[in-house]
Amino acid sequence: MEAGKKLGGRYKIVRHIGSGGMANVYLGHDLILDRPVAIKVLRFDFRNNTDALRRFQREALSATQLIHPNIVGVYDVDEEDELQYIVMEFIDGTDLKKYIDIQGRVLPEKAIHIMHQVLSAVALAHKNRIIHRDIKPQNILIDNQDRIKITDFGIAVALSETSITQTNTLLGSVHYLSPEQARGSMATSKSDIYALGVVLYELLSGSVPFDGESAVSVALKHFQEPMPSIRESHPEIPQSLENVILKATAKEPLDRYATCEEMMADLDTCLREERRNEAPFMPVSLLQETKVLTPLSAEVVAKADIEKTIISPPQSVKTEAIHEFEPGREAAGGKKKRKKWLFFLFTVFLLSLIGSFFLFFYNNQEADAVTVPDVSNMDQASARLALEDVGLVLGNITEEYNEEIEEDAVIETSPKIGSSVAAGDEIDLIISLGEELFTLLDYEGQEYERVFEDLRKEGFTIERTHEFSSEVAEGNIISQNIEPGTEVKPGETTLSFLVSDGNESYTMRDLSGYTRKSVEDYAGQYGLSLTITEAYSDTIAAGLVVSQSLAGGSAFVSGDALSVVISKGPEEPQVVSFSRTITIPYLPAAVSESASESNNGQGSENANSNANVSSTSNEPNHIVIYVQDEDHTLSDVFREFDISADEVVTLNFRILEGSSASYRIERDGEVISEASELTQ
Incomplete structure (x- = not known):
């Protein structure tokens, strides 16, 4: 059954979790109560099998009658599209068999804790007149808190129905089968108690008490061999606890616990100090005095044989009485009649003798004829013995596949079963290879x-x-x-x-604001082929996604290509260098002197003639240059020097692309040249 299928419009199949002899079990989800459930569905090949269907329905009926914390609860039973199913409580754990395989044998205290829960559940079933008949660790579930739940009442029957037996059918697992069931007797509540004793043995030892190469050999051991002593291999187990096992698994039901409650009470006290060294349990049937039968004497046997011999008296022939009425003629006539009767009687006797002879001969002939016995479904060895028992000989063996007859069993004979053959004839067998693989x-x-x-x-x-x-x-x-x-x-x-289901389709996220690491994680999660490039952005912070090739909200599948651009932040402008060549003119200083000062008392004529004459001097000009660019500001002096003649200077500027430079030149404190918005 596929995951996602809904049963009854309510129970959604999640996954398959196990298979049994006639049903598959699924983990489901109750959509109404929002809880996990276990759904047991009758297998397809059993839907037309009335016995399997009846057993499946019986399980549902039995389980719904039992409400107990240690019995798996049944929530619903229904049918849909010829699917028979049972909705049960889901137990998150394992069965006791796997638990023992993983954990090994358990300590006595823990074994008693587990068995107390099992016994409590089985006791309720017995009170409701229900016998489980298949108690085994595989049908006992245990969760992580060591809570027990019993399941699979598939072959459980009410006590009132146990008189009905199934021919050639052995229900229950043979390792936990009571002696009376192994002998073919009907199961009782004490059969469950026997199985519980075997389960306790397995908990304490880690293995079953009886094992063998075949189910038949194991079944024989259950009613022929004594229960192995668990203390021989594990002497630390107290005798009082072993006594619980011995009493629960006694060969005779009368020697076992009468009820589960009685076994539970015995378990509750078996670890007390005063009981640890009690005497080993001995069944009452073994303690009774053995009766010796006196052999019969030869005379008694002979007398008994004679008394038992039945002698059949010869069959008499009814004759008609002859009356004599007359002494003469009538008497003569009577003699003739008697002669006729005597002849008649002789004839009848002779015919009877001949008939007896032929009957004897025919019976001897029939005694030599043998009917081929019904050896169908027997194994070869059993069939050979059955043929030899009637005086026939096993002939040729042929094999063929057969879906109805189990492997190694007889399909048919040649001559056919029921045919009349002579003693000593050979009978050929056709043996089943089972269902063809x-x-x-x-x-x-x-x-x-x-x-x-x-x-x-x-x-x-x-x-x-x-x-x-x-x-x-x-x-x-x-x-x-x-x-x-x-x-x-x-x-x-x-x-x-x-x-x-092919490639899964996903919806692309808007990756705006994602970092490189987040983008890589996202692409890895969904199997995208990722390409990352970087670019400057004036609006997106460095390290975050600028753009993506698959738009947010679009559909994609695993393996698609995704290209993402990551911001490098705003781009820094380029520095541009350029220069300007400027000529700075020299300006001599002007000098004005009076005649008296220049001639120092010379004649008045010379004084008068030079009184208003001016002259120049060769004093240097003081030059200060200011520059505004990426490296300088106009408030700071760029260069400062003196000149005595015209001077050519080259000013070098460094500006960012898109910006401009300025300069100003002062001579003796006076601005003689300036420029702004200079670019390359």
Whole structure:
């Protein structure tokens, strides 16, 4: 059954979690009560099997009658599209068999804690007149808090129904089978107690008490061999606890605990100090005095044989009485009549003698004829013994596949069963090879629907789960649960296929504001092929996404290409260098002198003639230059020097691209040249 399917419009299948003899179990979700549930669905190949259907329905009926904290609760029972299913409480844990395999044998205190819960649950079933009949660790669930839940009442029956037996059918697991069930007797509540004793033995020792190569050999040990002593291999276990096992598993039901409550009470006190060294348990039946039967004497036997011999008296012939009425003629006539009667009687006797002879001869002939016995469904050894018992000889053995007759059992004989043959004749047997094995192929990559149809025709039960895959095309098989090349019986095999849903489609996020690391994580999560470039941005901070090739909100699949531009922040402008050549003119200083000062008392004529004459001097000009660019400001002196003649200077400027430079030149404190907005 596929994940996602809904049963009853309420229970959604999540996944397959296990299979049993006649049903598959799924983890489901109750959409109304929003809780996990276990859904047991009758297998497809059992839907037309009335016995299996009746057993499945019986499980549902039995479980719904039992409400107990240590019994798996049943929530619902229904049918949909010929699917019979039971909705049960989901237990998040494992069964006791796997628990023992993983943890090993448990300590006595813990074993008693577990058994107390099991006994409490079985006691309730017995009070409701229900026998489980299949108590074993596989049907006892345990969660992480060591809470116990008993499940699988599939072969449980009410006490009033136990008089009805199933011919040639052995219900229950043979390792936990009571002696009376192994002998073919009906199960009782004490049969469950026997199984509980075996479970306790396995908890304490880590293994079952009886094991063998076949189910028959194990069953024989249950009623022929004594229960092994657990103290021989584990002497630390007190005798009082072993006594609980011995009493629960006594061969005779009368020697066992009368009820589960009685066994529970014994367990509750078995670890007390005063009981630890009590005497080993001995069944009452073994303590009774042995009766010796006196052999019969030969005379008594002979007398008994004589008394038992039945002697049949010869069958008399009824004759008619002859009356004599007359002494003469009538008497003569009477003599003639008597002669006729005597002749008649002789004839009858002779015919009887001849008939007896032929009857004796025929019986001897029939004694040499033998009817071929019904040896169908027997194994070869049993069939040979059955033939030899009637005086026949085993002939040739041929083998053929047969879906109805189990492997190694007789299908038919030649001559046919029931035929009349002579003693000593050979009888050929046709032995079943069982259901013909099917060799599984490698179905990975193949189209599921085609494989499904082919395998269903072979009798397989097919289950499908699915997931997205970028490597396998939609509708094709990703994997299978059983390895290729495995030989299996189709009617007993459930194949599970994981089928591809193709590439999963996702919705692209708006990656604005994502860092490089976040983008890489996102691409890795969804399997995107990522390319990252960087660019300057005046609006997006450095290190964050500027743009993406797949727009936010668009659909994509794993493997698609995604290109993302990451901001480097605003771009810094380039520094531009240029120069200007400027000529700074020299300006001599002017000098004015009076005649008296220049001639120092000379004649008045000379004085008068030079009184108003002016002259120049060669004193230097003081030059100060100011520059405004990337490296200087107009408030700071760029250069300062003196000149005595015209001077040519070159001013070098460094400005950012898009900006400008300025300069100002002063001569002896007076601005003689300036310029602004200078660019390259």
